[in-house]
Amino acid sequence: MKQRRILFALLALGAALLAVGCAQGQPATVLAKAITVCLECIGIG
Secondary structure (H helix, E strand, O other), rough: HHHHHHHHHHHHHHHEEEEEEEOOOOHHHHHHHHHHHHHHHOOOO
């Protein structure tokens, strides 16, 4: 039963951190960096 509480707490913490990152606009930043890396890999960027 203790492991379930720990699992739930970690899951809740992860969801909270994901929500904070989304609220700060981080998905757009990550996407922009990913596009840059992909373009550099194929020799366009």
